[in-house]
Amino acid sequence: MxxxxxxxxxxxxxxxxxxxxxxxxxxxxxxKDPIQLLDSLEKRRQELEERGRQLDAREIELKQMEDRLGKRVTALEELRTSIEKDLLEEKKMDDANVERLAKIYAGMKTKAAAERLQKLDRKVALKVLKAMKERVASKILGKMDAPAATELADGLGITSADRRNKR
Structure with missing residues (x-):
């Protein structure tokens, strides 16, 4: 045929x-040679078919890569959501612990609370003081050494002018 x-x-x-x-x-x-033309056309057709097969294979490969990438993106989004949830839980626990510490230090005698707060990490001490009522925090700051009280007051956002106005 x-x-x-x-x-x-x-x-x-x-x-x-x-x-x-x-x-x-x-x-x-x-x-000059129609048979040669036909052979040339047949060869070109075969080349085009081969190129088409290569393109089809490449398209399948790209689709597979796209699917794998989509799965990775989904996994990363799930991981991010999980991490955000864990961080939120940790922050809630942290806040609860700070509130509890603030109540404990507020219930202590001001001199003892001042001595112990000075020994805490500065960031933790600031969080505890921020969680306290201002009146209680100011009494505790008043019993601290001047450099420590100044550093913590600066961390609380109380400027020197604010401290002078309160006196």
Missing amino acids: EHVLRSLLVLAILFFLETPCWAAGEQINPL
Whole structure:
């Protein structure tokens, strides 16, 4: 069947190449070797088919990569959500502990509370003082050494002018 089609194609090419070109009024040069043209066309068709197969394979590969990437993005989003949830829980626990410490220090004698707060990490001491009522925190700051009280007051956002106005 393919041989018959090839023969018909050769005859058609020869026929059209031998007839004058009606639009231009001139003769087209006949091909020197129509079989060579057919072979060349067949080779080009095979190359295009191979290129098409390569493109199809590449498209499948890209789709698989896209799917894997989508799964990774989803996993990372789930991880981020989990981490945010854990951080929120940790912050709630931290806040609860600070509130509890603030109540404990507020219930102590001011001199003892001042001595112990001075020994705490500065950030923790600031959180505890912020959680206290201002009146209690100011009494505790008043019993601290001047440098420690100044440092903590600055951390609380109380300026020197604010401290002078309160006196």
